[in-house]
Amino acid sequence: xxxxxxxxLFRGTTARQPSSAARAKERLQVILAxxxxxxxxxPDFLPxxxxxxxxxxxxxxxxxxxxxxxxxEREADMSLLAVSIELPHTALSRAL
Amino acid sequence: MSHVIVVTSGKGGVxxxxxxxxxxxxLALKGKKTCVIDFDVGLRNLDLxxxxxxxxxxxxxxxxxxxIRLHQALIKDKRIEGLYILPTSQTRDKDALTREGVERVIExxxxxxxxxxxxxxxxxxxxxxxxxxxxxxxxxxxxxxxxSVRDSDRILGILNSKSRRAERGEPPMKQHLLLTRYDLERxxxxxxxxxxxxxxxxxxxxxxxxxxxxxVLQCSNNGMPVVLEPKCMAAQAYMDAVRRxxxxxxxxxxxxxxxxSFVNWLLRRSA
Numbered sequence: 001x002x003x004x005x006x007x008x009l010f011r012g013t014t015a016r017q018p019s020s021a022a023r024a025k026e027r028l029q030v031i032l033a034x035x036x037x038x039x040x041x042x043p044d045f046l047p048x049x050x051x052x053x054x055x056x057x058x059x060x061x062x063x064x065x066x067x068x069x070x071x072x073e074r075e076a077d078m079s080l081l082a083v084s085i086e087l088p089h090t091a092l093s094r095a096l
Numbered sequence: 097m098s099h100v101i102v103v104t105s106g107k108g109g110v111x112x113x114x115x116x117x118x119x120x121x122x123l124a125l126k127g128k129k130t131c132v133i134d135f136d137v138g139l140r141n142l143d144l145x146x147x148x149x150x151x152x153x154x155x156x157x158x159x160x161x162x163x164i165r166l167h168q169a170l171i172k173d174k175r176i177e178g179l180y181i182l183p184t185s186q187t188r189d190k191d192a193l194t195r196e197g198v199e200r201v202i203e204x205x206x207x208x209x210x211x212x213x214x215x216x217x218x219x220x221x222x223x224x225x226x227x228x229x230x231x232x233x234x235x236x237x238x239x240x241x242x243x244s245v246r247d248s249d250r251i252l253g254i255l256n257s258k259s260r261r262a263e264r265g266e267p268p269m270k271q272h273l274l275l276t277r278y279d280l281e282r283x284x285x286x287x288x289x290x291x292x293x294x295x296x297x298x299x300x301x302x303x304x305x306x307x308x309x310x311x312v313l314q315c316s317n318n319g320m321p322v323v324l325e326p327k328c329m330a331a332q333a334y335m336d337a338v339r340r341x342x343x344x345x346x347x348x349x350x351x352x353x354x355x356x357s358f359v360n361w362l363l364r365r366s367a
Contacts, residue, residue: 019286024242025293032249032297040253 030075046070053083061087098206101213101341102231104255106247108218110239111276114312114322115334116215117146119235121321122338124179128210131170133201134184135227136217137193143183147319148173157185160197166204175324180209190223198226220254229260233270235303239277240289248273248298272303274337279308280353291351304337306330307350 050070057063067086072079103116113136120132133156134142143149148171158164159182166182173179182201185192205212216227228234234255238248255269256262262269275294282288291305306312311328315321323331323338329350336346354360 021283021286021289021293024289025297028242028245028297031246035246036249036253039250040257 033077034079046072053085057085063087098209099211099233100202100206100231101211101233101235102216102228103213103235103237104216104224104228104251105218105237105244106220106224106251107239107244110237110244111306111312112218112237113142113145113215114316115235115237115274115276115306116213117142117321118323118331118334119338119341120211120213121146121173121176121179122323122335123211123213123341124173124176125323125335126338126342127178128342129178129180129208130211130213131180131182131205131209132213132215133182133205133227134215135193135223136215137184137188137190137223138186139217140184140186142181142215143171144319145316146173146181146321148181148183149319152183155183155185156201157188157192159201160194161192166201176321190217190221190226193222193226195226195229199230202230220250225254225258228255228258228269231255231259231269232261233272235272235274236298236300237274237276238294238298240275240279240283240291240294242289245289245294245297252298252300271300272341273298273300274303274306276306277308278305278350280350284353291348302348303340304333305348305351306333306337 050068053070054063054065054068057068063085069082069084071082071084073082101119103112103119105112113134116132120130123130132142132146134140135156136142137157140152140155143152151171154164154169156169159166159169169182171181171183173181182205202212214227214231217223236248236251236255238244252271255271259269261267273295275291278291279288283290291302295302307329309328309330311325312322312330315325322328323334325331326335333350336349339346
């Protein structure tokens with residue numbers, strides 16, 4: 001045991017902070033939970049999803065292809081799919 | 097029946113070639129006729145690690161493309177009976193590896209050898225695919241470190257989906273974890289992922305744990321498979337792994353740090 005480690009025992013720092021190995025394990029578990037569905041045989045469906053959503057909305061409202069944004073936020077036990085579509089300011093006036 | 101085993105990892109520098117050489121040599125020491133093939137076309141190194149670099153005349157690529165006979169390219173190890181090396185080309189590129197060509201060479205080797213060890217290049221390009229495509233078993237070499245574990249996981253996905261067994265819907269390839277460069281003191285301090293963590297994440301059975309050992313570099317400096325230095329920890333750990341590969345039950349060693357007693361300290365100093 002080095003002198004530094006000896007003092008750390010008294011300060012309790014080693015006990016309070018999670019070890020870097022524990023952090024490594026946690027980070028790996030999170031990233032692999034995200035990556036496995038994408039790398040283990042399943043195709044990336046997001047581009048297709050985006051195209052189909054766009055087509056459905058276009059049936060009702062004329063929109064610019066560049067004004068649709070799809071984002072996925074991934075965490076260990078769930079993912080958040082956020083679709084935001086910018087409509088031209090006249091698009092909803094008739095409907096309302 | 098002969099076994100085709102790929103030694104793979106995804107990430108570079110984790111010890112694939114060192115492990116392929118050690119396990120190939122270990123199998124031969126156990127009386128199994130073994131051939132180790134270098135699949136890293138253009139970055140040949142198995143020959144150097146195994147100390148036969150000055151004896152390469154023809155190579156794997158010549159056998160596939162240039163009508164050279166397999167026996168003209170195979171190099172017989174002078175130290176270990178039953179150990180052969182099939183070097184790759186240093187000048188050609190990976191496109192010279194054709195699936196049909198690799199299949200023909202492996203089928204011919206199967207007629208003669210008990211074990212065929214395919215030393216995969218790093219990455220997930222053609223050379224790596226060719227090395228794993230025909231394999232019955234895989235040894236996934238992993239360091240206790242985040243990027244290596246992630247890449248190993250990726251490789252496991254590829255083994256399960258892109259091998260010939262997977263394409264034919266045959267039973268999946270047997271997969272083994274070989275954890276290398278395991279630093280017992282850093283694990284004890286919580287600075288390094290421990291064996292149990294890596295096993296929990298990758299979820300494949302352990303073939304062996306190779307402790308960080310200065311002897312590994314010394315052996316590669318000398319062109320010697322590690323198992324030829326039988327006193328060192330790494331050699332013992334590799335031989336344990338070989339015995340497990342052959343179906344024996346061998347308890348894991350070198351997974352807890354040696355006790356720092358005065359007697360051990362004295363022994364270490366006098367060694």
